[in-house]
Amino acid sequence: MSAEQAAALIQNGDHVGMSGFTSSGYPKAVPPALARQIEAANAGGETFRIGVWTGASTAPELDGALAKVGGIELRLPYQSDPTCRARINAGDMEYIDIHLSHVAQFVWFGFLGKLNVALVEVAGVLEDGRLIAASSLGNNKTWLDLADKVILEVNSAHPLGLAGMHDIYYGTALPPHRRPIPVLHPSSRIGDAYLHVDPAKVVAIVETNEPDRNPTFTAPDQASERIAEHILDFIDHEVARGRLPRELLPIQSGVGNTANAVLSGLDKGPYKGLTAYTEVLQDGMLEMLKSGTLGFASSTALSLSDEGMREFLGNLDFYRERILLRPQEISNHPEVIRRLGVISMNGMIEADIYGNVNSTHLMGTRIMNGIGGSGDFARNAYLSIFMTASTAKNGAISCIVPMASHVDHTEHDVQVVVTEQGLADLRGLAPRQRAKVIIERCAHPSYRAALADYQERAQALARSGRAGLHTPHLLREALAWHERYEANGNMLPG
Amino acid sequence: MSAEQAAALIQNGDHVGMSGFTSSGYPKAVPPALARQIEAANAGGETFRIGVWTGASTAPELDGALAKVGGIELRLPYQSDPTCRARINAGDMEYIDIHLSHVAQFVWFGFLGKLNVALVEVAGVLEDGRLIAASSLGNNKTWLDLADKVILEVNSAHPLGLAGMHDIYYGTALPPHRRPIPVLHPSSRIGDAYLHVDPAKVVAIVETNEPDRNPTFTAPDQASERIAEHILDFIDHEVARGRLPRELLPIQSGVGNTANAVLSGLDKGPYKGLTAYTEVLQDGMLEMLKSGTLGFASSTALSLSDEGMREFLGNLDFYRERILLRPQEISNHPEVIRRLGVISMNGMIEADIYGNVNSTHLMGTRIMNGIGGSGDFARNAYLSIFMTASTAKNGAISCIVPMASHVDHTEHDVQVVVTEQGLADLRGLAPRQRAKVIIERCAHPSYRAALADYQERAQALARSGRAGLHTPHLLREALAWHERYEANGNMLPG
Numbered sequence: 001m002s003a004e005q006a007a008a009l010i011q012n013g014d015h016v017g018m019s020g021f022t023s024s025g026y027p028k029a030v031p032p033a034l035a036r037q038i039e040a041a042n043a044g045g046e047t048f049r050i051g052v053w054t055g056a057s058t059a060p061e062l063d064g065a066l067a068k069v070g071g072i073e074l075r076l077p078y079q080s081d082p083t084c085r086a087r088i089n090a091g092d093m094e095y096i097d098i099h100l101s102h103v104a105q106f107v108w109f110g111f112l113g114k115l116n117v118a119l120v121e122v123a124g125v126l127e128d129g130r131l132i133a134a135s136s137l138g139n140n141k142t143w144l145d146l147a148d149k150v151i152l153e154v155n156s157a158h159p160l161g162l163a164g165m166h167d168i169y170y171g172t173a174l175p176p177h178r179r180p181i182p183v184l185h186p187s188s189r190i191g192d193a194y195l196h197v198d199p200a201k202v203v204a205i206v207e208t209n210e211p212d213r214n215p216t217f218t219a220p221d222q223a224s225e226r227i228a229e230h231i232l233d234f235i236d237h238e239v240a241r242g243r244l245p246r247e248l249l250p251i252q253s254g255v256g257n258t259a260n261a262v263l264s265g266l267d268k269g270p271y272k273g274l275t276a277y278t279e280v281l282q283d284g285m286l287e288m289l290k291s292g293t294l295g296f297a298s299s300t301a302l303s304l305s306d307e308g309m310r311e312f313l314g315n316l317d318f319y320r321e322r323i324l325l326r327p328q329e330i331s332n333h334p335e336v337i338r339r340l341g342v343i344s345m346n347g348m349i350e351a352d353i354y355g356n357v358n359s360t361h362l363m364g365t366r367i368m369n370g371i372g373g374s375g376d377f378a379r380n381a382y383l384s385i386f387m388t389a390s391t392a393k394n395g396a397i398s399c400i401v402p403m404a405s406h407v408d409h410t411e412h413d414v415q416v417v418v419t420e421q422g423l424a425d426l427r428g429l430a431p432r433q434r435a436k437v438i439i440e441r442c443a444h445p446s447y448r449a450a451l452a453d454y455q456e457r458a459q460a461l462a463r464s465g466r467a468g469l470h471t472p473h474l475l476r477e478a479l480a481w482h483e484r485y486e487a488n489g490n491m492l493p494g
Numbered sequence: 495m496s497a498e499q500a501a502a503l504i505q506n507g508d509h510v511g512m513s514g515f516t517s518s519g520y521p522k523a524v525p526p527a528l529a530r531q532i533e534a535a536n537a538g539g540e541t542f543r544i545g546v547w548t549g550a551s552t553a554p555e556l557d558g559a560l561a562k563v564g565g566i567e568l569r570l571p572y573q574s575d576p577t578c579r580a581r582i583n584a585g586d587m588e589y590i591d592i593h594l595s596h597v598a599q600f601v602w603f604g605f606l607g608k609l610n611v612a613l614v615e616v617a618g619v620l621e622d623g624r625l626i627a628a629s630s631l632g633n634n635k636t637w638l639d640l641a642d643k644v645i646l647e648v649n650s651a652h653p654l655g656l657a658g659m660h661d662i663y664y665g666t667a668l669p670p671h672r673r674p675i676p677v678l679h680p681s682s683r684i685g686d687a688y689l690h691v692d693p694a695k696v697v698a699i700v701e702t703n704e705p706d707r708n709p710t711f712t713a714p715d716q717a718s719e720r721i722a723e724h725i726l727d728f729i730d731h732e733v734a735r736g737r738l739p740r741e742l743l744p745i746q747s748g749v750g751n752t753a754n755a756v757l758s759g760l761d762k763g764p765y766k767g768l769t770a771y772t773e774v775l776q777d778g779m780l781e782m783l784k785s786g787t788l789g790f791a792s793s794t795a796l797s798l799s800d801e802g803m804r805e806f807l808g809n810l811d812f813y814r815e816r817i818l819l820r821p822q823e824i825s826n827h828p829e830v831i832r833r834l835g836v837i838s839m840n841g842m843i844e845a846d847i848y849g850n851v852n853s854t855h856l857m858g859t860r861i862m863n864g865i866g867g868s869g870d871f872a873r874n875a876y877l878s879i880f881m882t883a884s885t886a887k888n889g890a891i892s893c894i895v896p897m898a899s900h901v902d903h904t905e906h907d908v909q910v911v912v913t914e915q916g917l918a919d920l921r922g923l924a925p926r927q928r929a930k931v932i933i934e935r936c937a938h939p940s941y942r943a944a945l946a947d948y949q950e951r952a953q954a955l956a957r958s959g960r961a962g963l964h965t966p967h968l969l970r971e972a973l974a975w976h977e978r979y980e981a982n983g984n985m986l987p988g
Contacts (some may be wrong), residue, residue, distance in 0.1 A: 074924065088962075088963075088964050089956075089962040089963055089964050090963055091926070091953070091956065091957070091963030091964075094924035094926075094927065095924055095964060096922065096923070096924050097905070097906065098906060099873075099906050099907075102906075106921070109737060109876065110735070110736070110737050111737070111909075111921040111922060112921070112922045113922065174835070175743055175833070175834055175835025175876055176679070176739070176743060176744075176834065176835060178678075178833045178834070178835065179678065179833075180674035180675070180676065180678075180829075180833070181674070182674065184673065184674075185670070241604070242604070243603060243604050243605070245670070249669050249670060250670075333832075334828040334829065334832055334873070334874060335674075335828065335829035335832060335833065338827075338828055338829060339669070339672045339673075339674065339829065340669055340670065340672070341668070341669025341670065341672065356901065361962075361964070361965060362962070363961065363962075363969070364961075364965065364967050364969060364972075365952075365956060365961040365962035365963075365964065365965050365966055365967050366961070366962030366964060367962065367964040367965070371904075371906055375873075375904075375906060379593075379828070379869075379873060380828060382603065382669055405967075405969070406965065407850065407901035407904055408904055408906070409904075410865075410869075410901055410902055410903075410904070411591070412591065412592060412593050412596075412865055412869060412902070413593075415605075427600070427605040427606070428590065428605060428606045428607065429590070430568065430588035430589055430590050432585070432588075433588065458859075459585070462583075462585065462859060463585070466980055467857065467858075467859040467860070467980065468582075468583040468855075468856070468857075468859035468860030468861065469582075469583055469584055469585030469859075470582050470583050470585075470589060470855070470859065470860060470861040471855060471858065471859050471861070471900065472859055473858050473859050473899075475857070475858060475899070475973040475974075475976050475977040475980065476973075476977055478858075478973055479969040479970075479972055479973065480969075482969050483969040483970055486960055486961065486969070
């Protein structure tokens, strides 16, 4: 049927589980049609708002369109859309920022209420009703299993050759009936190649022919290149010390330029036959697969630039042997991540001098995107690395601060902090020792003295008996840098 | 040999892996002897300091004696000793506060340096050299496997009847060679009944006959009783809604009076044949095993009062059928905790209005004990519950604050907050919704208005465009409550 007819099957107040993970595999026709119906309802004085549950981020046609008309009551578990973000920070939309591995199980547990509708993009439908999944899996299996009604968008822009690249595990269960997830290697195939759906629940099939809105792949900037060099030096050092095997351990890499710079650096290095166990596969990993640096990659989404997509489509048989896409409850499963011993590399907004990391909030109050899978990976990784340029907004913001204005990754979960200035290896260090190396190695020179001064005065206060020396802080000044930025547009005093 | 002779085998600068977990199974003779040698060395102008790695907390004979003479350079991963705490907060001792599930693997990975000596208490030695473990396992397997030298304390106060109650998994490996941990139920036996040690490494055996310094089991106070009632009502409610089976799911319970009050409440309730998958088994669980409320308990330590120990020793055969003690890398393993779907209940120091939890720091700077296993459990639990009385220090401290002064458990990991005032179910709530229920249900009446006022003014600031409405805060006031307490001994203004 038409997207308009399908959208009309979604009711005010529905919880809708949509496909989509990092701009790939999201429904492209029904959300804009729904947005138009919501706009019309609003114009007629009617309230029409839904809950939007996805894999992770989507695209302007989904998050953007629905947020623009005020059609989202509650969004979870991750977003990165400018209109969504503005609505959330204006208090017009509720947003729950959830570890990506938690989402499917929370819905199965009944913690988030009833899932009314699944709206899932697929590449094709087999004659027996099984579905060829699209460029991301996210929570699609769970949405299809649990929703009362299913709307499918069959997008012929996805190659049917994606078939065989998915590994959809149907062995999950509710406790106390759970069994080990049998992934022993990133290439372990443990599930079905196709998604299943009860045909009786399918209330609409909408045909589309529109590619994913692929991210542009821009060349890494100088800071990203430097960060990548520091990480590569560190990895070489760990291999030399015998703390990493020569084939390393499975790599997880967040999205963005810095991540791509690290991957590109690895690709130029001496390593061959590496593996990846990650949640999103971008151009950098595709190139590594092509060159042989990477032997295999497990992910839940492909997020390729136009150029990357052309390379991928032109060599589908090659990549089908080297890529598996899994549901995000498996790509991000703590059990598997800890077993495999992943090298986890994620971006962040800021770290404090003790190594607490803020991945989500600007100046403590404004949501940026969300925690995504960074917690699933960092807590369970063999090595947990967090990276950022040392400053933002042309130097007006220091990304190393006295106290993080929001904490997503605690001191207990952060082993390595990297900026273009250098790398701080926090393993085996107590808080004051951490502060020393983070300030010396990671802070930008224009903030280093102020951070050292803060730390010294905090220690002096503690020595006077009015605070503790375990994690010295000046409570009055701990968030003053953020406060100054809000007031003056600059974290530096004066 | 004598404790003095054995202690003389420990050198300045050594890293010593000691047994001990919540006052049980810690070495009792060598640490005090070592403390005397350190004191003598210090008196002679010599520096003598070691690294002390354990399972978790120990007792005055170990942490207290060594800290008193300034003999600890670095302590990890957990402590609860007053002398240790004072030394750490005075800056005289380094302390690394580590998730208990991380410790063994970090040592295997080589992240904490070389382990020189293992100092492990056991209940007995078999003729073939295998060891009957004592009342806790902690990291003993790892210490015995990795240390250059092994000192054993054979404590005849431990009953040899403990034999058969241990389940020591020897199937761990370094990535990429790890396999699933095959625990499917708290009662799953997956390992050996005895500890192994290479006899060639054993440099000393010291005989002792001294019971663990057992905690006193005091009756729960009124606040603990009320917290327990709220949790029990909540569990009943979840069962009634079909979100928990009638036999519940495995229980994890932290230490202390509130935990014991909850267990005691469960014991009076309608539940039978429950299970526990926890890190410490206290009197409360022993009583539940006796009554049949609890059918089986898995732990890494027994921490019983004198009375509890008498009951246990008098009925060893009964309890041996119903208790397994495992290494803490298994009792606290994220893989197993997530698989089993544990109901996790842990104490805390404070929670903020958005549900971030501080488990470790007083007023943001002074360490109390440490994170222990709370992160292992909370992040991977089916239900993660944090509890505290709503105030401390006769009301001078509110345990619900505008912003946590240290974050150990993030908003992403905290589902339920409970005080004697009430229970806040945060599942499915966005930050401002969380703030409303936490303030209304959990805060003490004497702080409720001030918290609501903070939240309202933070929202007003955000509405003016100078902050975000996702997680509204007044950066200047966020930590003012803690600052006031440090200055005036009271969090309330004026």
